[in-house]
Amino acid sequence: DGGITQSPKYLFRKEGQNVTLSCEQNLNHDAMYWYRQDPGQGLRLIYYSQIVNDFQKGDIAEGYSVSREKKESFPLTVTSAQKNPTAFYLCASEEGLNQPQHFGDGTRLSIL
Amino acid sequence: KQEVTQIPAALSVPEGENLVLNCSFTDSAIYNLQWFRQDPGKGLTSLLLIQSSQREQTSGRLNASLDKSSGRCTLYIAASQPGDSATYLCAGRAAGNKLTFGGGTRVLVKP
Numbered sequence: 001d002g003g004i005t006q007s008p009k010y011l012f013r014k015e016g017q018n019v020t021l022s023c024e025q026n027l028n029h030d031a032m033y034w035y036r037q038d039p040g041q042g043l044r045l046i047y048y049s050q051i052v053n054d055f056q057k058g059d060i061a062e063g064y065s066v067s068r069e070k071k072e073s074f075p076l077t078v079t080s081a082q083k084n085p086t087a088f089y090l091c092a093s094e095e096g097l098n099q100p101q102h103f104g105d106g107t108r109l110s111i112l
Numbered sequence: 113k114q115e116v117t118q119i120p121a122a123l124s125v126p127e128g129e130n131l132v133l134n135c136s137f138t139d140s141a142i143y144n145l146q147w148f149r150q151d152p153g154k155g156l157t158s159l160l161l162i163q164s165s166q167r168e169q170t171s172g173r174l175n176a177s178l179d180k181s182s183g184r185c186t187l188y189i190a191a192s193q194p195g196d197s198a199t200y201l202c203a204g205r206a207a208g209n210k211l212t213f214g215g216g217t218r219v220l221v222k223p
Contacts, residue, residue, distance in 0.1 A: 040121075042116070104155050105154055
């Protein structure tokens, strides 16, 4: 079955710690995206990548970093510089601009 | 900058009634608009994608209608069922190729 796998489902971060969220897709899509969702709100774009070894900042990139070394993988690191990291993080991919985005099941990040 | 608004934030209807979900956008130079469904604690599931050149797009009980001149897209769900209870989000793609999401409408269909 083709799809997007996000792990872990739940993650806890200690003060001053960096944590990495995993996103893997087997849909052979070039473009991948990371979004943040806060309670009762829509999605806000953190970073996106349209091709391997290239990525761009979204609307709220401060305190986050990404890499895109393989087509299938787009990990997101939440650094200690992100002072309010508690949120639901969603990864998505798409085949092209005229195609719908496909989403993973998300990672819920909380502060210890 | 594209802004997408969904009103109301929550909606409750009895089973069998038709659902009407509204989405407004500020930039009429929209490329396409997508509707998604989100169940609690889950990711988004794509429902419909409507291109800027289209006025309507249909899938089963779902019908999306786009009016670029007024900056509105409406999602109709016919003969609602309790299983339709979820949050529905719309997202517009304009300049820069990024999707801009609305805040969503939380729907409850009462049996």
